[in-house]
Amino acid sequence: MSKIPENSVGIVEPQALHFDEALTLVSGKVIEQYDIVYETYGTLNGAADNAVLICHALSADHHAAGYHNEDDSKPGWWDICIGPGKPVDTNRFFVVSPSNLGHCSGSTGPRSIDPKTGKAFGPDFPMLTVSDWVNYQKRLAEQLGIKQWAAVAGGSLGGMQAMQWAIQFPDMVRHSIVIASAPKLSAQNIAFNAVARQAIMSDPEFYDGRYYDHDTVPSSGLKVARMLGHITYLSDDAMGDKFGRELKNDQLNYDYGAEFQVESYLRYQGESFAGRFDANTYLLMTKALDYFDPADVHGGNLATVFETVKAKFFLASFTTDWRFSPERSREIVRALTDAKCDVSYLEFDSNHGHDAFLVKNDNYTGAFRAYMQNIEVSE
Amino acid sequence: MSELRPELEKICEWIDPGSRVLDLGCGDGALLAWLQDNRQTTGYGVEINADDVLSCLRKNVNIIQADLDAGLTDFDDDSFDYVIMTQALQALQYPNRTLSEMLRVGKQSIVTFPNFGLWKHRVHLSFKGRMPVSKALPAQWYDTQNIHLCTVKDFEWFCEERAMTISKRDIVDYEHRPNALMKLWPNLFGEVALYQING
Incomplete structure (x- = not known):
């Protein structure tokens, strides 16, 4: 039996919510109804102003922290950053971590059964974009009694969701945490x-x-x-x-x-x-990664997109990440400073490439924690 | 203002309330934190040292971790009311480039540096025949970060040559008290030089 560390959120259980209201997607297609699986860590305070949304990347899911049982060999994918005393401190924050629509770990996706045909959706499941995910996440927030996120955080594709949140619902996000991400994919990506x-x-x-x-x-x-x-x-x-x-x-x-x-x-x-x-x-x-380009509607000018943003930003990149290199984060920083947004940007030495955002590194977690500690929440 | 370095107090007097400020080589962010709280300024600090960057985050100062020698490409022309650089000029690889970058992104620029023309430094070099080590320049020649030291005269000659206008100047001692000797012979008695310049 593995011993669960003290600074872990402990044993967690996924939850699920069913949504009946149809969701119209960017593509024009409609998802009539869907289920979303998510985990939560910590407690929502009385003012409901301490909620943090965690957005996952390409291959991760709702299980961001803690263990599913005593014998679990590995904790959730961002356990180095979520837990008591960790950057996203569960003693202060109420953390919500869903599996995105289209995923295969419980939320409705291509593997789910289409009620109309009784068969799996497969290729008939509509194409999704980062913006569509932000829309379902907003409904999830409403169901959980959250009117505004203290922060929306994620790495890589998750960072794109954190960015999109600040753009799409400026009044609903106080801080956007964008780690090892990019403003859009390059041709090579x-x-x-x-x-x-x-x-x-x-x-x-x-x-x-x-x-x-x-x-x-x-x-x-x-x-x-x-x-x-x-x-x-x-x-x-x-x-x-x-x-x-x-x-x-x-x-x-x-x-x-x-x-x-x-x-x-x-x-x-x-x-x-x-x-x-x-x-x-x-x-x-x-495909959702490929489609992401929030500046596209403004003729490619990201700074214009950020002009209506109210959130403060925390960005981080890693020296050996060549998938989303530091230069890509700096493109976002440049657009944010042009738009006069509040932003802090850090670049960490690491030889772990793009995966560095998932790897323990005291400089990285220390800076992330310092930033999160200044986010004000009610007692 | 008690917690600020005397030289920073002087700079605070030059900044108009509500200004947009960029602080290059901002260290632990003390100046920006003070300006934010007392002058309602907005803006960013730029710093490369990881410990200093962490201090800035703790002080709730917007911090961009970057190397000043790599240029200020993250910032638009004339996007700040003031670009400040205190005690960093002499440690830059390309001080001339950074100064012109400052003038590009800022409407006003404020620069401070230790005056190498100070009589003590001259005496040190003339009579001891060794590189000066002083309160302002505590490191030995082999481990100093100060690779581009200049005198008051050097700096003013540089500004004239580059058609940079000096709009304010203050020559003070380490406690930032001006005195009569410094007024008369700034390059000989000035310990720290503060300049406000624009293009």
Whole structure:
């Protein structure tokens, strides 16, 4: 039995809410009804002004902190930042962490049953955008009695949601925490996503997204997609430090098996991901990333978009992150300073690449905590 | 104002209430925090040192972690009423570039630096034959961050050459008291120089 650390939120249980009111999406499509799975940590205060929304990235879900049972080997994905005494201090804040619409871990998504057909939605599940997620998250806030978030926080795709919240509902967000994110994807970012999608869609088990009906999953495609993604999350240095050219066995076999440790590691990562994640959800999530571009409606001028924003911003980036490099965060900073918004921006040394926002680092968590401590909440 | 360095107190007197301020090399953010609370200013500090950045966050000062030598590309032309840089000029790799960047983003710029022309420094070098070590310049030559020291004369010559207008000047001692000798011979008796300049 694993011992749960003292600064953990402890054992947590996911909750679910059903929403009957149809949600009209940016694409014009409508989701008639849906379920949202979420976790909460801490307690909502009387004034309901201490709520923090946590937005997850591509492959994470509602389980951001704590453990599901005593024997859980790993805590939630952002446990280094959420808990008593941690940056998002659950002694002060009430934390809400949902699984996004379109996800495969309980919230309504492509794997859910379409009540109209009695079959899984599959490819018929409508395309989603970051803005659509902010809209359902607003309804979730209302259901939970939250009129304004003390902060909306996330890394990567989660940071995009935090940014979009401040833009879309300026009166509902006091602080926007945007970590290892970008104002929009670059051509290279989109290219990586396109290859990942092609890997999934060209798997013979994909059946145009209707693989559920054939009682199979495109696991080899999803595995390749994840392997590719994983390379972009790590830095060259981190991979070099971890694996170098180390061999799996003592000698070369001169065959196509996993000869180098890095091959074996990637295969393992791909397989474990393919075992738990839904391919259609992966496709949807990468498209939501590709579509994100809040400045597009203003002729590409992000500063104009930020002019109506009221939230204060905290941005952070990591030196070896080449997926969303420090330069991408600085684009956001530049737009915020042009729009005269309050912003603090920090750049941390780390050799963990894009994944650094999930890795314990005292400079990073210390600065994040210092910022969060200045957020005023009622007793 | 008791908690502020004397030199910063002087600068506070120069800042109009409600101004938009950029503080380059802002250290622990003391000046910006004071200005925010007492002069209702808005703006940002720029600092590279991680401990100082953390202090700024604790003081609720907007802080952008960046290297001044890399330029002020995050900021638009004329976007601040004042751009301040205290005791950092001499530690920059490219002080000339940073000064012109300051004039680009600020309507007014305020710069302070230790006057290397001070008689004590001259005596130190002339008679001891060694690089001056003093209260303002406590480090030894091999580990000093002050790689671009200048005198009052040097700075004013630089401003003239670059067509920068000096709108205010204050030459004081380390406690920031002016005295008669400094008025007469600023380059010989001034310990700290404060300038307000614009393009």
